[in-house]
Amino acid sequence: MIDPHPIDSYRHQGLRNLLIRSIRQKGITDESVLMAMEKVPRHFFFDSSFLESAYEDKPFPIGAGQTISQPYTVAFQTELLRISKGEKVLEIGTGSGYQACILTEMGARVFTIERQKTLFDRTSKFLVQLGYTTIKTFYGDGYKGLEAFAPYDKIIVTAAAPYIPDLLLDQLRVDGILVIPVGEFDIQIMTTVRKISPESFEKKEHGAFRFVPMLGDRAKEK
Ligand code: SAH
Numbered sequence: 001m002i003d004p005h006p007i008d009s010y011r012h013q014g015l016r017n018l019l020i021r022s023i024r025q026k027g028i029t030d031e032s033v034l035m036a037m038e039k040v041p042r043h044f045f046f047d048s049s050f051l052e053s054a055y056e057d058k059p060f061p062i063g064a065g066q067t068i069s070q071p072y073t074v075a076f077q078t079e080l081l082r083i084s085k086g087e088k089v090l091e092i093g094t095g096s097g098y099q100a101c102i103l104t105e106m107g108a109r110v111f112t113i114e115r116q117k118t119l120f121d122r123t124s125k126f127l128v129q130l131g132y133t134t135i136k137t138f139y140g141d142g143y144k145g146l147e148a149f150a151p152y153d154k155i156i157v158t159a160a161a162p163y164i165p166d167l168l169l170d171q172l173r174v175d176g177i178l179v180i181p182v183g184e185f186d187i188q189i190m191t192t193v194r195k196i197s198p199e200s201f202e203k204k205e206h207g208a209f210r211f212v213p214m215l216g217d218r219a220k221e222k
Contacts, residue, residue: 002122003048004129008041015055016041019071022057028075032083036105037075042068044130045096064116066212068096069158073209080179080192080206081154083108088149090171092142093158093214097123100135103156111136111149115215141216145171152176160188160211174198181211 020038028034043054045068053060059067069077078099083089085107091100094114103110114120117139124137138146142157143165150171157168157180164180172178172195181188190206 002046002126003044004126006041006044008044012041012043012051012055019055019057023072023075026057026072028072028079030079030082032106033075033078033102036078036102037071039105040098040101042071042098045098062096062119063122064119066095066116066119068098069211074099074102076190076206076209077156077158077179078102078106080190081156081177083154087153088151090146090149090152090155090168091158092145092156092168094123094137095119095158097127097132097135097137099156099158100127100137101130101132104132104135108154109134111138111146111152113138113140113142113146115139115141142214143167147171155179157181157214158211159214160184161214164191164193169193169195169201181209184213186210 020034043051046054057071059070062068083106087108089103089108089110091112094112100110100112120139127135145167151173152171153176155168155172155178160181162184168178174195176195178193180191182191183189187208188211190209192204194202196202
């Protein structure tokens, strides 16, 4: 069970400082990312029997066959987004809600979509319990994005995408950035796409990562 009223002790803060130091050593330099990760207690997002694992730089199961991403991966993707305060950010793959909290601590206005109802229900409720009441959670299919609130300054996909969905590019504002791990099998290539104009995009690749696959391409079935 995830503790609905978790406590952040000095011990947890100490472990978190060590984790942030190791992420810094691995090459993350954006101070606003590191500060947000130092602030959000990652152990809050873990089942209380696994608290010890919360401050290791590893992904971890969160139920429903999903994982909370490795802290370094969260930092790497968030750094690529180049968040400024007040920006509107769409996240695909709410999962535990941890990434959404990091973005919120950086001053972003977060909209997040989850495809699995059990995770959506659990995480939506939990984020409110933690006091993250500004995060807007949606149950739906990330391949379609969230047209109602578009355009977004930034879009982050936190599951492996077999290709870059056109609808996400449509919902990005000009000069906005999409960060998405692209690839179908074991390995994905972290990819950024900057929208130069309504019709033109600049794509860059940033190395290999491993994510759980994006589910149910309902948009494609139509
Ligand atoms: N960002 C999360 C980790 C995400 S793991 C965190 O901070 O914990 C990937 C998540 O994407 C899973 O919860 C999975 O259910 C969800 N997902 C998979 N396919 C999806 C889709 N098509 N649309 C929205 N969410 C999806």
